[in-house]
Amino acid sequence: MSIYQKFCHEVTDENGMLKEIRLDYPENFNFGYDVVDRIAEETPDKRALVWCNAEGEEHIFSFAEIRRCSNQMANVFRDAGIRQGDRVMLILKRHYEYWFAAIALHKLGAVMIPVTHMLTVSDLVYRLKASPVKAIVCTAQNQVPEKVREALKQSSLDAWLWCVQAEAEGFENLTAAMQASPDTMDRVPTKADDPMILYFTSGTTGYPKGVIHSYSYPLAHIVTAKYWQQAEDNGLHFTVAETGWAKASWGKLYGQWLVGSAVMVYDFDNFEPKQLTHIINQYGVTSFCAPPTVYRYLVRKGIPDMPTLKHASTAGEMLAPEVFRRFTERTGLALCEGYGQTETTLLLANFKGTSAVEGSMGVPSPFYHIELRNKQGKPAGVNETGEVVIVPEKPGKQTGVFTAYLDNEKQYRHVWRDGVYHTGDAACMDENGRYWFRGRFDDIIKTGGYRVGPYEVENVLLEHPAVAECSVIGVPDPLRGQAIKAVIVPGREYTPTRELEHEIKEFCNGRLAEYKWIRLIEFAKEMPKTISGKIRKGLQRNQAYTGQI
Structure with a gap:
């Protein structure tokens, strides 16, 4: 089993x-003890992690080895004063120590905060001020230690600092420390409802929000x-x-x-x-x-x-x-x-047992009760665009859905208004019960009395060979309220010209209903994006409304 x-x-x-x-x-469920250690006990040699890097190194870890290494790392953390509820930031790229650290923190009841190594100093300052941490564990690569030290200095904060695999000024070597640490530990009592992980969102619609998930x-x-x-x-x-x-x-x-x-x-x-x-x-x-x-x-x-x-x-x-x-x-x-x-x-998917379209x-996942609702909060009809919402089994509670926004109860109550969780994403459902993404609910374009999801137009744009990347937004228009504008990054072999603009318009508009026609095209060298790579449509719209694009 x-x-x-x-x-x-x-x-x-x-x-x-x-x-x-x-x-x-159980009410004390803990992934570290009840999954990792349980598998290690029943099938110790079972393969858990296969790791390699671009330099040709390779490590294959069994569940018994994950249990041992996570216990060793947990003991290092505990000796440094990391306790239940303490926050620890992990900046570990794809280093195998991430798996040891994650399980170790789970076992201690601490809250891990994974962040990408691509963050700038100002990005780190924002996150550290939003959620002061007891410790930071990071890679020694990509100038991350230097950025961490500067971010702590700018935020006037202090934290225990560890690096993995290599030395860095001001950082202890966690890889060496764990090897000298005991490989057994007693279970720390935690509860399934305790905070376990804090992720910062990509900040598509504003400053990144801290999202807290439980055990x-x-x-x-x-x-x-x-x-x-x-x-x-x-x-x-x-x-x-x-x-x-x-x-x-x-x-x-x-x-x-x-x-x-x-x-x-x-x-x-x-x-x-x-x-x-x-x-x-x-x-x-x-x-x-x-x-x-x-x-x-x-x-x-x-x-x-x-x-x-x-x-x-x-x-x-x-x-x-x-x-x-x-x-x-x-x-x-x-x-x-x-x-x-x-x-x-996961809320919706092309699941096992169905044909992907x-x-x-x-x-919808059977794990959630998903509905589409219009602006009035009423169920959207077939092929009608609505917001994806989760109707919970119990008021305000659903396993797998976050338990809080960091220090922002007002925003948490807002997304849980009317007894449902509002994703802010727009979709429609066809006659076969399949869902089609239409963009952020705020991204929906209202043109000439019609509602147009940007993704439907972008899908057609990407069929043209000259379009490497694109973003469709609504811009002010005296006749239609909004006109549909496409911002396009052309492929390397294509030069932006009036002729190419006309060609793309003809190609797309011949495949779109008239109310979805592209009226304006702007060529760009690159798209404004969040650090996670999502196009910042809100910024593009704001620039359009202030005449910058």
Whole structure:
């Protein structure tokens, strides 16, 4: 019996499609003790983590080794005064020490704050002031120690500092310290409702918000791993995400270990699509998850045979239909899109037992009751755009949904208004019950009395070979209220000209209903983006309304 079956009751149909899922876990559930240590006790040699880097190093860790190393690291933290409820920031890229540190902090009842190494000093200052930490554990690479020291200085804060694998001025070497630390520890009493992890959002619509999840959060990722990514017992799952993003919780730790799959980690700085496929083939990866950007590169550069790969999934941004079709034609694998937020786990997806449809987010997870509601809070009709909301089993409580915004109870109450959780994302549902993303609810364009989701227009734009990247927004128009404008980053081989603008308009408008026609095109060298790579449509709209674009 897989470990997740100790906490979960599931009902599937004859095709393996999940119809119902119910969690049953103790009030003191702790992923470190009840999953990692339990697996290590029952099957100590079971493979947990397969790690390699761009320099050719390789480490393969069993669950027994994860238990031992996490205990050693937990003892180092405890000797330094880290206690239950203390906050510890992790800036560890894809270093294998991240998995030791995460489990160690879980076992201690501390709150981990994963952030990306790409943060600037000002980014770090904002996060440190928002959530003062007891300690910081970071990579020695990419000038991260220098940025951490400067950020602490600017914020007038102090913290215990550790680096992994190498020395850095002002930092203790955590890798060396843990090797000299005891490898056993007594269980620290924690509760399933205690805060476990704090993620900062990407700041698409304002300053990043601190999102707090409890110790029950990992269990909600059973659906993520088993029924969307289709990670399998004794398989090897590869999610590309860096550990500073919530996507790492989706694909590099919780759900995968719960269903018995090992996690593949490739530690790299410079993205090279052919190297990713080499890793897949070298180690026998069985399931793969990456953002559409990765699949776009693979399609353009050429996709080799990947005989061990059984499933491919994607999320995080729009997937062009052409990429879906070409990847499927080449590999025989449909790209299964999924949707969720930092504040949630997986909400909608093309699940196991269904046929993936290009461009569709799929159907709701049986773990949540999902509805689409219009501006008046009423249910949206078929093919009518509405906001994705979660109707909880109990008022204001749903496993897998965040428990608080950091020091912002007002914002938390706002997203939970009217007894439901408001995602702020717009979608519509077709006659077959499939959901289609239409953008942030605030991104919806109101033109000539019609409502247009930017993603529907962007999907068509990306079919044109000259369009490498695009963003569609509404801009002021005296006749229509708003006109549809496309901001386009052209491919390297294309030069922005009036002729190209006219060609793209003709190409797209011939494929769109008249009320969705692109009226304006602006060529740009790059898009304004958040640090997580999301296009800042709000900034583009503000610039349009102030006449800057």
